[in-house]
Amino acid sequence: FxxxxxxxRAAEASGADALVLATPYYFPAGQTELTGYVQRICDELPLPVMLYNMPSLTKVWFEPETLAKLSTIDRIIGIKDSSGDLDYFTRILQLKRLRPDWSIMIGPEAMLGEALDLGGDGGVAGGGNVLPQLFVDRYNAFRAGDQAEAARLQRRILDLQQIYExxxxASRHIKATKCALSLVGICDDCMAEPFDRFRAPERQRVxxxxxxxxxxxxxDNP
Structure with missing residues (x-):
């Protein structure tokens, strides 16, 4: 905490506009405990907060009923859902009735099109670090109602998904993203401990x- x-506070001092808050991990919190934790920490945070649902890694969900209670906190501005469960995503979209101003975003890039069709506000996509214009164009095609172009761009996004295989x-998603970024000259592919970067065979596949x-x-760069 x-x-x-x-x-x-360090992020605010460095110029950040908002914060991302995931559920605490290791010992799974109950939903009552999770609600109290978010309420208490939001009182101390200096910036708007985007909740982050990533149960495959934290082992704890932001249940829809919990989110409804947390929607009364003005500092919270939305949620990113990386569960990969579209039924859950559909349920949390109902929170718009309580907080029309919330941004409800999808994490998995392969589901971006479905999430937009369901009423989601967009995605927070790792692949956007590598190909930002592709994801902007995909969103704009949806907003313009250009279904053919949206479908074409979604197929391009699925092409990029191959690097995550x-x-x-589980760390392969970050390794693949960092590897791709290094290949296009944006940054090094150094990983935080204890993870290793892709070795030469995996790098060649990317x-x-x-x-x-x-x-x-x-x-033709190596």
Whole structure:
């Protein structure tokens, strides 16, 4: 709690506009405990808060009933859902009745189109670090009602998804993203401990996928 507040204040001092708050992990919190935790920490945080539902890693969900209670907190401005459960996503969209101003975002890129069709506000996509314009164009095609273009761009997003199939651990998503970013010259692929970056064979597979589907990104670079 104390460390999270300190990090939030450091983020504010560095120019951040908002914060992301996931459920505490390791010992799973009950929903009553989770509600109290969010209420208490929001009183201490200096910026607007986006809740983050990532139960595959934290082992705890923001249940819809809990979110309804938390919707009374003005500092909370929405939620990103990375559960991959569209039934859950559909249920939390009903929170718009309580907080029309909330942004309800999807995490998994492959579900972006379905989430928009259901009434979601957009996505927070890891692939957007590599191909930001692709995701902006996909969103704009939806807003314009251009179904053919939206479908074409969604297929391009699915092409990018192939890099996440490389490797066997959950960390492969971050490794693949960092690897792709290094291949296009944006940043190094260094990973935080205890994770290793992709080795040469995996790196080559990422390069092959990008070169086949997005040759404008890396061309003939190794």
């Amino acid at each position: 104390v460390e999270s507040v300190a990090v939030a 490389i490797g066997k651990y 390069a092959d996928i990008l070169r086949a589907s997005f040759p404008e990104l890396i061309g």
